[in-house]
Amino acid sequence: MTRPTAKEIKAMTEVAGVPVDNDVATRIANSIGPAFEGFAPVAGTLPFDLEPTTFLLVQNAKAEQ
């Protein structure tokens, strides 16, 4: 997954209603960048029929066995 740039982060925080200045946007970009790179192999490759609730189904199915 592509890590967001400071410029993109500045725009995102404005849309979220909690704007930050350039320095903070740069700091955020450095801070969370590695997470975007770490999640890259999975992002965008998930099956179409996968719901977020699958986790609960798996968790409970295993527990009831």
Place this chain on the structure above:
Amino acid sequence: MNTEPALMSLTAVAKAIAEKRVSSREVTQSCLDRIAQWQPKLNAFMAIEAEEALKAADAADAALAKGNAKGVLHGVPLAHKDMYYDKGKVVTCGSRIRKDFVATTTSTALRRLKDAGTVRLGSLQMVEFAYGPTGHNPHYGPVHNPWNVDHITGGSSSGFGSAVAARLTFAALGSDTGGSIRMPAHFCGVTGLKTTVGRISRAGAMPLSWSLDTVGPLAQSAEDCALLLGLMAGADPEDPTASALPVPDYMAATKQSIKGLKIGVPTAFYVDDLDSEVARVLDETLAVLKKEGAEIVKVELPDQRQLTAACQFVLATEAAAFHKRWMIERPQDYGAQVLMRLQNGLAIPAVSYLEAMRWRGPALVAYLAAVEGTDAVIAPVAPMPAPTIAESDVGTSHDAEAVIQRVTRFTRPINYLGLPSLSIPTGFAKTGLPVGLQIIGRSFDEAMLIRIGAAFQRATDFHARVPKLS
């Protein structure tokens, strides 16, 4: 019986009070005496309610004299992380923003312990809004590790680790969203149980990340944790996310042998870049488990780094959403590091967050497939024993998030998968600091973790060692 009642275990003191071998007042006074000695060095308590505690202890003794015991913890004094709502009490959540917040309800977990007869000693320090793994708090000061006060306790349940280790309370309630129970257990040499998501109701507990938050106990031993879990677990009409699965007899699990159990040891990630002392303790622990009859097998887990990244997406986004109003209205009232980390959540696109949520199911399936045939997996809680307060005080520095991620890299994958994990004290580094390991189980199989933890604690005495006041 110990001459100092505060040094007893939770199960032992509860039994001693029930059998009238010691009174609730004597026990409560013993805890208060230790708090008076240790608090100036540790800063473990947020509030100490000595007068009210003694009054409640007297009432408990009077009720017991009339044959009216409330429950199995009748007259036992406890203190909990300052994020459990207790009607009429100030609950700061370790923050300036909530320094005067008076709870109007009582959390389900806390109420169930009160219904069992506990006495309130006060409340315990924590990291601001439970958002940090080291134990630093800019508003109320850092909490100190009783094994060496220059070192951190771990967080976010900082006061809880420090207070249980120093025997200021017999046990405490904490929360674990990214490692906040297991980290203080490891750094302070006590036993902490991160429960399966949904095993204990979260009603009335301050949220950090509702998909990951779990409530759990910290105590001297696996047996004490079993007692508390049995009291708190189960369905709750006030929290629809609490599971309705039956609550097993966790105390029975403490008596079982581990002969024939298969315990997995990861071949990578959890054993990479370990401090040599943590690596030594892991080897020694495996030897003890083998001697007790367990079979140690290697397990190849799916890429855990992706789980850590996914966990960060979920945690940061949900925390930012929860705090958004205060981030707009009262940014100046946050500590700099917590505000910084909350701001991180603003920069995660909704699609990325939802992808992380969608991947939880397949990630859990892959993990369970990898550990098929084992009864539990054992791994370090952190790559190192407790760092010093000074070296881990990263504040808002450029590499602060990297430091935080390193400390929590072995705990976060487990939160993402929602699995239970028991952190037990397994040895000491040459510096005298404790080292713990986590036993990771399947969803809702806390009984297996308690069984293994209790067996290890029958064979060793690390959990029974008490730090000395210097």
